[in-house]
Amino acid sequence: MVKKLEFKSYKDMPIRAMTLSTMMWNLTGSWRNVRPYYDFKTSPCIAGCPTSENIQKYIYLVTEKRYEEAWSTIIESNPMPAITGRVCFHPCMSKCTRKDYDEPVNINAIERSLGDMGLDNPGWMTKVKGTESQKVAVVGSGPAGLSCAFYLARAGFTVTLFEMEKALGGVLRWGIPEYRLTNEVLDRVISSMLEAGPIEVKTGVEVGKEISLEELEKDFDAVFLGTGLTKSRSLGMDGEEGDGIEAGLSFLKKVNGGEKVDPGKRVVVIGGGNTAMDVARCAIRSGSEVTVVYRRTINEMPAIEEEIEEAEREGVKFHFLAAPLEIKRNGDSLTSVVFQKMELGKPDESGRRRPVAVEGETFEMEVDRMFSAIGEQADLEGIDGMLDCEWNLIKADQKMGQCSREKFYAGGDVVTGAASVVEAIAAGRKAAEKMIRGFRGQSEPEEIEDRIVGIDDMNIDYFTKVKQNRVPRIPSEEIKGTFREIKTGYTDELLEKEAERCFSCGVCNYCDNCWVFCPDVAIHRRENEYEIDLDYCKGCLICVEECPRNALSTREEGK
Amino acid sequence: MKPAVMPLEELMGSGHLACQGCGATQAMRFALKVLGPETALVIPACCWAVIDGTFPHSAVNLPIYHTAFETAAVVASGLKAGLEMRGDTETTVMAWAGDGGTFDIGLQALSGAAERNDDIIYVCYDNEAYMNTGIQRSSSTPVGAWTTTTPVTNYKREPKKNMIDIMAAHSIPYIATASTAYPHDFMAKVKKAKSIRGTKYIQIFAPCPTGWKMAPELSVKSARDAVTSKVYPLLEITEHGQKLKVWKDFEPTSVRDYMKVQGRFRHLKDEEFDQIEKDVEMKWQRLVAKEKMLASIPGLIE
Numbered sequence: 054m055v056k057k058l059e060f061k062s063y064k065d066m067p068i069r070a071m072t073l074s075t076m077m078w079n080l081t082g083s084w085r086n087v088r089p090y091y092d093f094k095t096s097p098c099i100a101g102c103p104t105s106e107n108i109q110k111y112i113y114l115v116t117e118k119r120y121e122e123a124w125s126t127i128i129e130s131n132p133m134p135a136i137t138g139r140v141c142f143h144p145c146m147s148k149c150t151r152k153d154y155d156e157p158v159n160i161n162a163i164e165r166s167l168g169d170m171g172l173d174n175p176g177w178m179t180k181v182k183g184t185e186s187q188k189v190a191v192v193g194s195g196p197a198g199l200s201c202a203f204y205l206a207r208a209g210f211t212v213t214l215f216e217m218e219k220a221l222g223g224v225l226r227w228g229i230p231e232y233r234l235t236n237e238v239l240d241r242v243i244s245s246m247l248e249a250g251p252i253e254v255k256t257g258v259e260v261g262k263e264i265s266l267e268e269l270e271k272d273f274d275a276v277f278l279g280t281g282l283t284k285s286r287s288l289g290m291d292g293e294e295g296d297g298i299e300a301g302l303s304f305l306k307k308v309n310g311g312e313k314v315d316p317g318k319r320v321v322v323i324g325g326g327n328t329a330m331d332v333a334r335c336a337i338r339s340g341s342e343v344t345v346v347y348r349r350t351i352n353e354m355p356a357i358e359e360e361i362e363e364a365e366r367e368g369v370k371f372h373f374l375a376a377p378l379e380i381k382r383n384g385d386s387l388t389s390v391v392f393q394k395m396e397l398g399k400p401d402e403s404g405r406r407r408p409v410a411v412e413g414e415t416f417e418m419e420v421d422r423m424f425s426a427i428g429e430q431a432d433l434e435g436i437d438g439m440l441d442c443e444w445n446l447i448k449a450d451q452k453m454g455q456c457s458r459e460k461f462y463a464g465g466d467v468v469t470g471a472a473s474v475v476e477a478i479a480a481g482r483k484a485a486e487k488m489i490r491g492f493r494g495q496s497e498p499e500e501i502e503d504r505i506v507g508i509d510d511m512n513i514d515y516f517t518k519v520k521q522n523r524v525p526r527i528p529s530e531e532i533k534g535t536f537r538e539i540k541t542g543y544t545d546e547l548l549e550k551e552a553e554r555c556f557s558c559g560v561c562n563y564c565d566n567c568w569v570f571c572p573d574v575a576i577h578r579r580e581n582e583y584e585i586d587l588d589y590c591k592g593c594l595i596c597v598e599e600c601p602r603n604a605l606s607t608r609e610e611g612k
Numbered sequence: 613m614k615p616a617v618m619p620l621e622e623l624m625g626s627g628h629l630a631c632q633g634c635g636a637t638q639a640m641r642f643a644l645k646v647l648g649p650e651t652a653l654v655i656p657a658c659c660w661a662v663i664d665g666t667f668p669h670s671a672v673n674l675p676i677y678h679t680a681f682e683t684a685a686v687v688a689s690g691l692k693a694g695l696e697m698r699g700d701t702e703t704t705v706m707a708w709a710g711d712g713g714t715f716d717i718g719l720q721a722l723s724g725a726a727e728r729n730d731d732i733i734y735v736c737y738d739n740e741a742y743m744n745t746g747i748q749r750s751s752s753t754p755v756g757a758w759t760t761t762t763p764v765t766n767y768k769r770e771p772k773k774n775m776i777d778i779m780a781a782h783s784i785p786y787i788a789t790a791s792t793a794y795p796h797d798f799m800a801k802v803k804k805a806k807s808i809r810g811t812k813y814i815q816i817f818a819p820c821p822t823g824w825k826m827a828p829e830l831s832v833k834s835a836r837d838a839v840t841s842k843v844y845p846l847l848e849i850t851e852h853g854q855k856l857k858v859w860k861d862f863e864p865t866s867v868r869d870y871m872k873v874q875g876r877f878r879h880l881k882d883e884e885f886d887q888i889e890k891d892v893e894m895k896w897q898r899l900v901a902k903e904k905m906l907a908s909i910p911g912l913i914e
Contacts (some may be wrong), residue, residue, distance in 0.1 A: 076627035589626035593633035
């Protein structure tokens with residue numbers, strides 16, 4: 054602080070009026086009645102992500118080319134960005150502020166690029182040794198089980214991972230076709246996760262049949278069940294068991310296992326979910342003519358919108374408002390299927406309008422092969438009875454996964470019914486965190502309500518309209534006869550351009566606006582933050598008004 | 613953290629006496645960041661004569677010559693001549709005056725310096741009235757505005773003086789307008805002015821929340837809206853008045869929205885706003901037409 058200079062008499066004064074000191078003695082902060090302060094809020098994308106990835110942060114780190122830190126940021130809440138970056142239904146993007154401005158940031162593609170970088174740089178994943186005494190059994194190696202095992206192992210707990218199939222991955226391996234997620238990527242992701250901590254794998258073991266839950270309860274300190282939905286729901290029609298008719302899931306399993314299958318010339322797929330889309334798109338790659346028949350309309354389809362678009366682009370035909378009524382055969386072989394026309398009635402308990410048959414209106418379709426994909430069910434053999442179940446699903450706390458017995462936790466589709474990969478990852482991680490808190494005797498963290506920033510809170514004068522950068526892909530004509538991955542991912546240049554589009558809602562990304570416009574030079578630009586000098590801040594609040602992303606708030610003085 | 617968007621060096625410090633949200637203060641900070649320490653300032657009576665601080669203190673870490681109201685340009689000319697006589701050709705001399713000291717009281721001194729093409733930068737921070745003495749009208753005050761000498765019952769009926777055309781008529785090498793909302797544009801213009809020999813005139817739109825009866829946090833916003841609503845076009849006149857470049861790369865906004873946040877226009881009725889909007893558009897069209905016309909004169913096309 055510079056002292057104010059005062060002259061006792063004119064003799065003290067210099068002969069000419071000249072500056073002897075600065076004005077720093079004048080603490081203009083006393084003029085202020087409102088004070089600005091940095092107050093970071095929650096970006097809507099983060100609130101929209103089931104596993105709460107810190108999207109704003111990792112995209113910011115990408116803009117600074119700090120890729121390893123960006124990757125580590127994702128890993129804190131999602132251990133498999135290379136997978137979710139390919140298959141996630143990205144609810145984050147439908148919450149992105151930019152969708153109200155031009156087009157959402159392609160968070161999904163950015164995540165994939167970072168995930169792939171993580172696979173190419175195995176050194177980024179630090180190895181953890183088993184430091185804790187407790188042991189946990191994780192049953193099922195789908196996204197929920199893998200995620201739970203990973204976060205337990207990262208905290209130093211020893212995990213035994215049980216899988217009934219020969220290979221790990223669950224629905225990621227058997228349910229998702231090669232063109233969306235290749236086995237090569239899946240294998241690399243899984244092996245990187247297994248190497249990261251003390252995880253022992255036991256494949257080909259069916260828990261509930263070969264090993265009972267009681268045994269697990271005895272041998273382990275906690276058990277996580279992430280067994281998923283493994284049984285196809287049947288159509289409930291006469292002649293369903295015969296030749297030419299197959300469950301979509303078993304077809305997918307064969308295709309994904311690398312088996313050569315010929316689905317026939319004319320293929321019909323019953324259902325409107327993701328399995329139906331996957332089956333249809335696999336069949337079209339094998340050279341079939343594929344029609345998807347769904348009993349409601351495109352608006353009610355539970356499949357990811359992007360999947361429906363892709364299927365249409367690839368030549369899959371859709372027939373809405375129809376359901377199979379009768380199967381016609383010539384001897385053993387399937388010849389045609391008679392369909393009942395439907396119309397939409399009143400909404401049912403799921404909120405979707407219930408399809409109702411239109412009396413007497415039917416049509417016949419000649420088919421070689423019919424796949425049913427009307428939903429999957431959990432196989433609760435050996436679980437029901439031990440744990441409380443409801444609606445053929447395990448009853449567990451939706452947030453933390455706690456089951457009706459103390460040591461048991463569950464998560465993923467086996468608790469929620471058919472949901473998504475990212476929700477399963479979130480469930481696995483949250484159950485792991487809850488177990489860890491239990492083992493270490495830590496209390497539950499306080500729940501803080503998110504303050505989510507929307508476009509009305511932002512100063513959009515600082516943004517310009519820029520279209521989303523499309524992900525490069527192989528041409529639709531080239532998909533026949535190949536299960537090559539359709540999207541080839543961003544180049545480094547596109548990655549950078551897309552990351553630059555992020556508004557960084559509610560969180561400072563060091564755009565310098567506050568520092569530039571402060572008329573009182575009261576904002577100091579430090580190494581990794583700005584500091585408001587309250588000795589001099591007059592409280593004009595230009596910094597708050599001119600912050601494009603609402604990363605500052607105000608508080609009245611004396612309150 | 614990314615590299616800073618403007619030079620880190622601060623030649624203007626805290627503790628100065630400007631009101632909250634002062635645009636003139638921002639303008640000075642931006643200009644000094646570009647000009648650097650080899651600069652001498654000449655400041656006549658205006659807000660900045662007060663903002664700078666009380667004797668013997670100064671918020672600006674540079675030599676400042678405080679002068680009488682009408683003499684900013686001629687004192688700058690003399691200062692520059694004196695420095696040159698002593699062999700100092702490096703130091704930039706900048707006259708820094710408000711709109712009253714430029715449009716009205718200092719006009720003859722400025723005209724003289726411009727006619728002689730003395731090697732100075734003259735910056736007028738335009739807050740559209742005599743703010744320092746208590747918000748009296750100047751010839752820069754826009755039509756429709758309230759000031760203490762043009763009360764709402766008899767608000768200002770005369771349009772703002774076209775100072776840019778007056779300066780262009782002097783054929784000086786460089787003339788530009790700027791706005792505190794576009795600091796990078798302003799800093800680039802100051803940098804350009806520094807590199808040119810002769811009289812350089814820059815007029816920066818610097819909102820005065822106190823005098824405009826406006827919340828201080830809207831200072832930068834109104835400086836931005838003035839440009840995007842075409843009220844205050846950003847332009848450059850080079851080659852001794854022969855080339856004109858108008859900045860047009862923005863999303864146009866409404867004149868009414870710009871004016872409505874300012875208390876000095878609160879008394880205006882809808883039809884008066886309509887007329888002002890028409891005048892603004894007319895002036896803009898004329899400016900753009902002039903730009904085209906100048907560009908079409910043979911021999912000037914690059």
